[in-house]
Amino acid sequence: MAWHMLGRPAWPSRDPSAFAREGYARNAIAYRCVRMIAEAAANAPLKVGPSDHPLARVLARPNPEQTGVELLEAFYGHLQVAGNAYLEAASFDDQPPSELYVLRPDRMSVVPGPDGWPIGWEHSCGAQVRRFERDPVTNEAPILHLKLFNPADDWYGLSPMEAAAYSIDIHNAGGAWNKALIDNAARPSGALVFSGAAGADRLSEEQFQRLKQELEDMHSGAANAGRPLLLEGGLDWRPMSLSPAEMDFAEARHAAARDIALAFGVPPMLLGIPGDNTYSNYREANLAFWRLTALPLATKAARAIEGWIGDRWPEAGPAAIQVDLDAVPALAIERDALWSRISGADFLNEDEKRRLAGVEEPERAHP
Secondary structure, eight states: OOTTSOOOOBOOSSOHHHHIIIIITTOHHHHHHHHHHHHHHHTSOEEEESTTOHHHHHHHSOBTTBOHHHHHHHHHHHHHHHSEEEEEEEOSTTOSOOEEEEEOGGGEEEEEOTTSSEEEEEEEETTEEEEEEOOTTTOOOSEEEEEOOOTTOSSSOOOHHHHTHHHHHHHHHHHHHHHHHHHTTTSOOEEEEEOOGGGOOOOOHHHHHHHHHHHHHHSSSGGGTTOOOOOOTTEEEEEOOOOTTTTOHHHHHHHHHHHHHHHHTOOGGGGTOTTOOSSSSHHHHHHHHIIIIIHHHHHHHHHHHHHHHTTSOTTTOOOEEEEOGGGOGGGHHHHHHHHHHHHTOTTSOHHHHHHHTTOOOOOOOOO
């Protein structure tokens, strides 16, 4: 078996760099959604058990350039933009992993095996190409590929950015229209109608070119807004415009913004988008964001990292990773309600109340 001869990489059908360029870099709503999700999920602390496990130290300081929060923020950000996120576990001299690095999805490709399952990955940066192989015996891999569900692709995930692509295009086009309207003195265009003497209905070529040049030089752009138009004999200005209902780009942009927020799972109220009253108040919307978007993402990553490298330290045993919900400030209202109900349950003893509250029981001295 020639395991060293990997198959050809299968590149994604969509370009992740295009989503980053058109969505994240050029659309304020998509940018804010990605930042909110990545920052919130990265600030939901991951609790490693036992607490002195080597994996806890690696997650706290994954590499010399990043803290654990910075690493996870980049990891979640790539997942929202591209639908795929990659972590590399770096080790030296066949030792357990000592550093973690986030790899850009647009530089990664999956190498499928004969049965369709990934047997490796390829990382391309300019002319340099690195290949990562999965161990065929232990199934250990130096790469963690986390992806969002995609029913039409076996190897790559479907990002919220791609699902919201049409709404992002509409939102960007509305912004471009407003920019062009401002550049044109914030007024719709019009027509110069010529009615010359003796029934003449056409300007000479010289007159036409001179008039066209004057309009471009003296009446185009925001700097010329409000400048009066000086008309010669036979010229009449007739403005052309559509009704407000036909040209209601503001409402169209708000509708597109709500669709973008819906695709990412961010309540529009948190983004300041008008016209959305799904939640009665900001606190309720923020709690829904954490419960429905940020925490499921953090839990998904915790389970993936645990299954990926949780057992790479034989002397320390397998590690368990979970999200520390008690350290999330947004869930304080839920904790207060839970503790109030538990403290009011007179039929429970102290130990039962501690277990229901998720508090570890204190160690008791042996007689």
